[in-house]
Amino acid sequence: MVSCAFDLDAYQAVIFDMDGTLLDSADAIRQVCSRWCAIHQLDVEQVLAMCHGSRIRDFLPELAPHLDADLEEAWLNAEEAEETNGIVPIEGAHAMLRLLELRGTNWGIATSSAGPVARMRLGTLGFPIPQVLITAEYVKRGKPDPEHFELAAKHLNAEPDRCLAFEDSANGVAAALAAGCDVVVVGEAGQYLYPQHQRIVGRISDYQSILAVIEQTGVR
Structure with a gap:
């Protein structure tokens, strides 16, 4: 191509x-998202599809409106900033x-x-x-x-x-x-x-x- x-x-x-x-x-993001999804009992494949090219705060209200976007984004950013594998x-x-x-x-x-x-x-x-x-x-x-x-x-x-x-x-x-x-x-x-x-x-x-x-x- x-x-x-x-x-x-x-x-x-x-x-x-x-x-x-x-x-x-992709591998690093999957590792972090898998941990996060396990905590909140969310479908990791759905989350990965929604986050491709997007910020979590832009789709979290649709995905899990009961979660605080600021807190969850801060947790994910901290984890991703440490994940050098993948x-x-x-x-x-x-x-x-x-x-x-x-x-x-x-x-x-x-x-x-x-x-x-x-x-x-x-x-x-x-x-x-x-x-x-x-x-x-x-x-x-x-x-x-x-x-x-x-x-x-x-x-x-x-x-x-x-x-x-x-x-x-x-x-x-x-x-x-x-x-x-x-x-x-x-x-x-x-x-x-x-x-x-x-x-x-x-x-x-x-x-x-x-x-x-x-x-x-x-x-x-």
Whole structure:
């Protein structure tokens, strides 16, 4: 699954999601969610499906209205910030960021994870911490609302419609499109999202594939 139809020079900035886009944290998230679901007798598969690309406070009122969103989010964030097992980089992600740095391309991250969780995961895997790191605490409304990407673009001194976003989840892709960004969908899970949308300009399995296309076709 490799398709690319964009010119990097056409964009003022690049905005990455984190989980599922720069790194795979699915195993770590499952471990923490399993412990949390066991405490509250919730279905872990349902929780994992609902939290993909979203903050827990955005779906907890629907899932378990008897629970306090602030307390549960704090517990989950604390656990996730300590869970270093089960996180691995998406193949080629380090090289992609190095390419952007070499090109002088402005980039940042817009993630539904909390700040301590995001910094731990990035640091554990040796990713640079960008100056623009928009995490769950910065927004009033989580993805699929466009606020994450609108705020990231603002701090990158870019217009959202001049940004290229990399996303893996349905909520994340919807958020980026709603903000006006062009989007590259990362991973097999997003292969069939918005199949005809004109602002989805690429679909990749990992960054090795896109780097190969850049090298072979001169996509810049």
